[in-house]
Amino acid sequence: MKRILVIGAKGMLGRDLMGVLLSFFPHDEIFGWDIEEIDIQKEEDTVFEIEKLRPNLVIHIAAYTDVDGCESNKEKAFAVNAEGTRHVALGASGCQAKMIYLSTDYVFDGKKKEPYLENDPPQPISVYGHSKWKGEQYVQESMRDFLIIRTQWLYGRYGKNFVTSILRQASEKKALSIVNDQIGSPTYTVDLAKAISTLIQFDARGIFHVANSDLCTWYTFGQAILKLSGMNKVRVIPISSKELARPAPRPLYSVLNCQKLKKETGWTMRPWSEALKEHFST
Ligand SMILES: NC(=O)c1ccc[n+]([C@@H]2O[C@H](COP(=O)([O-])OP(=O)(O)OC[C@H]3O[C@@H](n4cnc5c(N)ncnc54)[C@H](OP(=O)(O)O)[C@@H]3O)[C@@H](O)[C@H]2O)c1
Incomplete structure (x- = not known):
């Protein structure tokens, strides 16, 4: 029996992931922590609590996810997304657990004209992207057994x-004005949670890109x-990112190539339009 710890269990992905993990791994023990149980900004507490639980697998999905907020609160972005991730990695390696870290397409600058591969060099253009990329680096430096999953939107x-x-x-x-150049x-999140669970079943290691298939703006x-x-009946007006003028720059093209997931596990992500239909029918 495995002991699986999810950190960030009460967030948007976390809540779906907890349910999907229970159905994929009914014989394992699954623990869900969030900010009430542990503040990953605190190094000693984080390492102590993880080592005390002694999980075999730590799935770290907690983050400061307000992309625009990160621009004006750089300190918090790095304290949670980068240093927080380092603390989780220290705790996980302290009990020889495997670590899964959720990262983002925002580690890329969006200048590529075709889907990003796992080994394309990150070049973040926002504070959020930089802080998540730093988190990736900490995981790679301190863990022998890790899985980094980059996802998006x-x-x-x-x-x-x-x-x-x-x-x-x-x-x-x-009428709504919506950006048409990204x-x-x-x-x-349900599809992503199933893909994460499949990667766990296959004991996948390294970096994987996971997103629903097909692209859009x-x-x-x-x-x-x-x-x-x-x-x-609501009218939709296409606008440019420049017109919207959000504080954080976003990559204009950040489609992720998910062939590695398919090749190593046989798991295919369905088109986003199908997933959206299911979301509205449940
Ligand atoms: N949302 C996206 O479009 C997207 C895209 C690509 C990658 N990702 C990544 O996917 C993961 C899940 O994203 P999500 O959208 O589900 O995020 P979310 O809903 O914001 O959930 C993140 C959770 O982490 C918690 N948290 C924040 N700071 C913490 C701290 N210091 N210690 C412990 N817990 C803390 C949050 O609590 P509070 O709510 O109380 O702050 C929240 O429950 C994140 O790692 C994110 O970077 C997300």
Whole structure:
């Protein structure tokens, strides 16, 4: 029987991941911690608590995920996403556990014209991207047995995300302006949780890219959300990232090549539009 510890268990991905892990590994012990149980910014506490639990596997998905907030709060971004990850890695290696770290497409600059491979060199352009990349580096430096999973454009049943934001805005306005020059793949947290569980079953190591297949812009994604929710009367206006002028720059093209996942586990991620349909039907 394995002891699996999830850190960040009450976040958007965490809540789905806890349920999926229970169904994939019914005979293992699964522990879910979040900020109430442990503040990963505190090195001693984090290392002590992980070593006390003695898990075989630590899945670290806790993060400061406010991408724009990170620009004005650089200290917190690095304290949680980089140093926090180093503390988790210290705890995990202290009890010879394997570590899984969730990272992001925002480690790339978005200048590539084809899907990013796992070994493409990261070149983050935002504070969030830099802090997550530093977290990746700490994991690689301090762990012998690790898995880094880069994903993107997450949405799911829990927490705030692009889907909830579009639905909220559509209930308040007649027209929405949505960015049409950033390309990526919206990824359903349930599908990501299943892919993570599959990678665990295969004892995969190294870096993997995991996202739903097919690509789109936020504008196309927004249109699909409005259609599926029956709010087609709301007008959608395509705008550029420059017009939106968010504090954090985003990569214009951050599609992830997920062939390695398929090759090593046989697991294929379905198209984002299919996953979105399921999200609206459940
Ligand atoms: N969302 C995306 O589109 C996306 C894309 C690519 C990669 N990722 C990565 O995927 C992972 C999961 O993302 P998510 O969207 O599910 O994030 P989320 O909903 O923000 O969940 C993260 C969880 O971590 C907790 N947390 C924050 N600071 C902490 C600390 N110091 N100690 C312990 N726990 C702390 C948060 O608590 P509070 O809510 O109380 O702060 C929250 O429950 C993250 O590693 C993220 O970087 C996300």
